[in-house]
Amino acid sequence: MTENQHVERIGRKLDKMVQKNNTDGALDLLRELKTITMSLETLQSTRVGMSVNAVRKQSSDQEVQTLAKTLIKSWKKLIDGAGKSKSEKKDSSPLRKTSKDSGSSEESSTTAKCLDVVPSLVLSLPVIPLTTDHVRNKCRELLVRALQTADDYKTFGADCSLLAAQIEERSQIFEDFKSTDIKYKARLRSRISNLKDQKNPDLRRNVLSGNISTQRIASMTSEEMASEELKKIRETLTQESIREHQLSKVGGSKTDMFVCKNCRGKNCTYTQVQTRSADEPMTTFVVCNDCGKRWKFC
Template sequence: MSTNKKVAAIKASMSKKLASMDSLTDGDVESLHDMLRQLEQMDITLDILSQTLIGTVVSKFKNHSIVGTTAKALVKRWKKVAKGEGTATATAATTAPSSTVDSKCSKNGGSDNDSKPSPAAAAKLERRSSVNSATDEMQSEWASLQPYRGTTCQKLLDVFKASKASLVKDGINGDAVDHLVVERATEVESAIHAKYPNQKQDYISKARSLCFNIKKNIPLASQIILGQVDATDLVNMSSEQLASDEKRKEIEERTKKLMESKQLDWESQNESKINEMCGIKGELLQASLFTCGRCKSTKTTSTQKQTRSADEPMTVFVLCLNCGKRWKFS
């Protein structure tokens, strides 16, 4: 699909929402935001603006509380294109007359051979150009997807880009990373769609979970970019598997403590820890709730027994460990 047709399709979709401008739902706003982002990523020329008149529709959303900022930025950029300050200016700069270049060379005393790159540099530029064109082609295909799928691709791309610095630090070429992050975002999105082909809510829920967990786990993001983790396997991972090592260790410790707390003898097994946390040490370890009436010592032990009928309270028997006195009360 050509850029002209894509812009025309987006214009038609946005025009339908103009009728209910004051009663847009959250889904409508999200859809509008996705369409504006698609327009931001397109190379809109003066011919496209003239043929589609997309600016007339986008400008009507400039006062919207949520998408207004994006709409204003787009209209401002398109005005520069119409005035020849945007794409047209860039094109003119790259296609400067050869006579101008020749005159500059003659002024600097150089020749055409001096300005030509070496074969190795030319090959490097050619490879970079090929990689960039392939990357741009993949990203342009996102515009033909359903809006929520295109949004997922962009969010995954943003998440993967966050780990670029770590990969470059490890010696990975930055240009290669730029291409790989686009490729991996496309692969992961396709894997999510393959698992939930007709289940939009499940698709969105899984996409959000992946973006959140990958963003928190830079090592995992690096492994995905380098192809060490397959996209299909990634989609089938649980939240625990997606968590970082630190988070996984924290979850395991919390689970262990929960299981220990359910044990009947947990209090006796952890008595020393409890006393330490409460500041009970020294003679206080031998103290109890009962004080001996003879020697005033708190080193006592007590037991309870049901000596009367079941509806009566239990009888407490106390023994003083200091002087040996025994007494009871109920």
């Protein structure tokens, strides 16, 4: 197992603790993180800083809070160090700017690229990754708003801008259609409406915590995204429809007066309905109980 995979595994465990509102065992995981020599690349790719920060906010254990703060502080130094290093390298170049603000600007630029590592260390959120298509950019903006419907994203320390971009692009929603046509908009609209549904918070929380991947949410059907309450209602309606269908099949009066043209059997059921004027005879509908063939007898 590589270092990135090891850190990512710990991050997932911390996220699950936050989701279940139970941080028992978090201290051991934080101690394990402390023994790992963390690199800037690992911080950015695993986003473990968000997981640690979420545990720090939720845990009531003073030792967990202290260790989490220590880890975040050490990672912040790593980020700041990378910014200073790049700034010094820029200053040593023959083409460097003479303004004193150039180094500060370069350092701020480097730090801004690392905003998604430890969000609690900065005051602003990263902007939404944009494309050259206005419709796609608008969809990403709506996805961010849907993910931020409640304060769950703060609890999980989720980067809603990044998640929105992944749902729209990396999950191949856009690639499926190759254009922002009506089908593309309908599919995005379905995801947005379900994510911001106040009666279905579990879907949004599972996406924010990573339990449902961006690839998965992009391909889920409306039935799969529905809340448990709505699923139960649909299940009840389905069962009722099945019962009604069965009753319509076996209802009526059994008789051996008719011969089925399909299986030549006489085990039939018939019902009579007044489909014409009152002075006309009723229409007889016959169903073979053996093979299911239906016909009308006039």
